[in-house]
Amino acid sequence: MNITKTLDAKGFACPMPIVRTKKAMDSIESGEVLEVLVTDKGALNDFTAWSAASGHTILEQKEEVGVLYFYIQKA
Amino acid sequence: MVVNIWTAADVARKVIDNKELFILDVRNTDAFEDWKIDGHKFDYLNIPYFELLDGVEEILPQIPTDRDVLVVCAKEGSSIMIAEMLSDAGLTVGYLAGGMKSWSMYLEPIKVGDLSGGGELYQFVRLGKGCLSYMVVSEGEAAIIDAVRFTDVFTKFAKEKNITIKHVFDTHLHADHISGGRAIAAATGATYYLPPKDAEEVVFDYAPLEDGLTVKVGASQIDVGALYSPGHTIGSTSFIVDGKYLLTGDILFIDSIGRPDLAGLAEDWVADLRESLYVRYRALAEDLIVCPAHFMIIDELNENGTVSKRLGDLFAENHGLNVEDEEIFRSMVTDNLPPQPNAYQEIRHVNMGKITPTDEEQTEMEIGPNRCAVR
Numbered sequence: 001m002n003i004t005k006t007l008d009a010k011g012f013a014c015p016m017p018i019v020r021t022k023k024a025m026d027s028i029e030s031g032e033v034l035e036v037l038v039t040d041k042g043a044l045n046d047f048t049a050w051s052a053a054s055g056h057t058i059l060e061q062k063e064e065v066g067v068l069y070f071y072i073q074k075a
Numbered sequence: 076m077v078v079n080i081w082t083a084a085d086v087a088r089k090v091i092d093n094k095e096l097f098i099l100d101v102r103n104t105d106a107f108e109d110w111k112i113d114g115h116k117f118d119y120l121n122i123p124y125f126e127l128l129d130g131v132e133e134i135l136p137q138i139p140t141d142r143d144v145l146v147v148c149a150k151e152g153s154s155i156m157i158a159e160m161l162s163d164a165g166l167t168v169g170y171l172a173g174g175m176k177s178w179s180m181y182l183e184p185i186k187v188g189d190l191s192g193g194g195e196l197y198q199f200v201r202l203g204k205g206c207l208s209y210m211v212v213s214e215g216e217a218a219i220i221d222a223v224r225f226t227d228v229f230t231k232f233a234k235e236k237n238i239t240i241k242h243v244f245d246t247h248l249h250a251d252h253i254s255g256g257r258a259i260a261a262a263t264g265a266t267y268y269l270p271p272k273d274a275e276e277v278v279f280d281y282a283p284l285e286d287g288l289t290v291k292v293g294a295s296q297i298d299v300g301a302l303y304s305p306g307h308t309i310g311s312t313s314f315i316v317d318g319k320y321l322l323t324g325d326i327l328f329i330d331s332i333g334r335p336d337l338a339g340l341a342e343d344w345v346a347d348l349r350e351s352l353y354v355r356y357r358a359l360a361e362d363l364i365v366c367p368a369h370f371m372i373i374d375e376l377n378e379n380g381t382v383s384k385r386l387g388d389l390f391a392e393n394h395g396l397n398v399e400d401e402e403i404f405r406s407m408v409t410d411n412l413p414p415q416p417n418a419y420q421e422i423r424h425v426n427m428g429k430i431t432p433t434d435e436e437q438t439e440m441e442i443g444p445n446r447c448a449v450r
Contacts, residue, residue, distance in 0.1 A: 015153040018125045041439075042149055049103045050125040 001059060001071060004032035010039045010067060017043050018050055021072070025056065028074055033059065036070040043068055078158045079169035081145055083181035086171060087202050089143075090114045090373070091183065091380035097144045099134075099168075101127070101157050102175070110443045112147060112171075112178055112203070113373040124153035131160045138166060150174040176438055178203035182228045184210075185380050187366060190317040192295025198366065198381050199228065205370045205445045206252050207382055211316055213293025218242040219265075220299075220314060220322055221368045222255040224437060229259055240265045242290050242299070245426075246324030246368060247311040248273035250337040251416035251445040253437050254426050257281075270303075270310025273338075278428040284312050304355055306348025307333035307447070309340070321363040321386060326351055328367045329375040329384050331448035332395030334412055337419055341409045349404055352396055361387030371448050395449065408449045417443040 007024045009017040017038045024034050036047075047070050051058050055075035062069050089096045095116045100107045101124035111119065120137055127134070138144055138161065146161070146168055148154040154170040161168045171178065181203055187196040194213035201207070201223055209220040210229065217238045222229055222245075233240050240263040243256045247270060257279060260267035268284040269277065286303035297317045304313045307325040311333070314322040325333045332352060335344040363386045370382045377383065390396055398404040416422070418440040424430045425437070432440065 013152050014148070014150060015124050015156050019128060019156075022125070022128050045103050045106065046123075046125065049105070049123060053123065053126055 001033060003035045003071070004028050006035040006037070008037045010037050012038070013040050014042050014046065018046055021047075021050075021070075022054075025054075025072070025074055030074050032074055034070075034072045034074070036072065038068045038070070039066060041068075043070075047072075076162045076165055076167040078155070078162045079167070081169045081171050083171065083173065083177045083203070084183070086112060086145070086178065087181055087183045089117075090202055091185075091376075093378075095142045097139050097142055099138065099144060099146045099157070099161075101146060101148045101153050106149065110175070112175075115373060115376075124148060124157055127157055127160065131157065131164055135161075135164060135166070138168075140166070144168040146170045147178075148174050150176050175203070175442070179441060180225060180438070182208070182223065182225055183380065184228070184232055187320070187381050187383055188364070190295075190297050190319065192293070192297065194293060194295055194297045194317065196316060196320055196366075197232075198383070199223070200376075200380060200382065201252075204252060204441065207366070207368050207370065208255075209322060209366060211292050211297060211299055212236065212238055213295050213297045215239060216241050216293040218244065218290060218292045218299050219256070219259060220244045221246055221249070221324065222259055224253040224255040224258070224441075226255040226258045226262065229255065230262060233263075239263070241292065242266055242268065244268045244284060244299075244314070246270075246313065246322065247308040248277075248338070248423060248426050249325075250419040250423050250426075251369075251447050252441055253422055257428070270308075270312045272305070273308050273310030274427075276427050276429070284310075286312070302355065304351035306335055306344055306351045308338050309344060309347065311351070315359075315363065319364060320366050320383075321356075321359065322366045322368075324368045325447045327356065327365060327389065327393070327396075328369055328371065328448050329365070329382060329389070330393060331371055331450045332393070332408070334447060334449045335408055336412055337415060337447070338423070341412075345405050345408055348408060349401065356386065356396075357390075359386060361385065361390065365389055369445050369447050371445070371450075412449065413446050416446045417441070
């Protein structure tokens, strides 16, 4: 997987992780991949639903020592 | 325009007073469909906040201007953002401080009725979660039944009324919410009772709550008598208060009956459930007022916000009490049950004293509706 950009949204509470992710997605090209790091547990459902609604694809997601990682491919 | 800050207590008033409210719920559709703020005259619009990041113009025509509008989310952050966007667009709206989390935690004490000798029965209505706790008050003393975990609400209430909490009961080992019973007893020196059959795995000391046990509350000696009524759990016990009120725990609700599967033994306990509902309760006076430990839908609330109804009326109207055929009954309470409450196994372990999660973890465990009933 080729990561174009990484967004560190650790420590931010809802809605900031999604707000920042959306901005970061606007700055990359279709097909490119954004890596997002989040600590807010509510993000788990929000990222899935947001991606589905906006057409982006979550290629992979994982949790490591309290940090959620999302790899989102721009539609 | 201004953004108003609403507390869960403000919302509870709207529910209890039967007022109109328009709720813009900006959580995920799944979360909204699973669990929302219910009111008799509430209208809803559910649009996840992340669909409004580019602006709220598109939904403006759907937001009424002739009544209060409240923006709600899980914790509050997104609702503040959307409320400010609506405010910038010229609307006057509010957001719920603390979001659904604070709604889940809010308790409203409401008097159910008078007891002999000047005593009173109070119901603590947890609107967001459908949990009902009780306090029997009589001349300086109190007994508490099925307390939820916000123990300071009960201890403050007792302090304001200048009463000493003497007895704390749980009708059964709860699976949908974390009990506050043990903590209240520890803080006040009261005795904490649990049915021994539900308490085989608990890791603390308790007084046995067994059939026929009667405690007297206050100088007027109000009877709180235990009646063994298994079925939701094997230990489930009801109470008759002052010969007037029947506290049914999770065995009988206003518009539904208890489910037998939350401790993993649905098939085994069906016969117990049937015996409790169709034999033991049938032998009681029909004029007893049933006070359950839960409500499931807002229609179960009385006009004053309490949840209670005459036993005789429930025999006539509650579907779960009117299934003549035992096989149909068995199938009803074991097949196609609703999903189990969120984290119900962990919640049982907390109530057994086996694990002690942080406050925040406890809040997460209790998110969502209670789902203790079969309809």
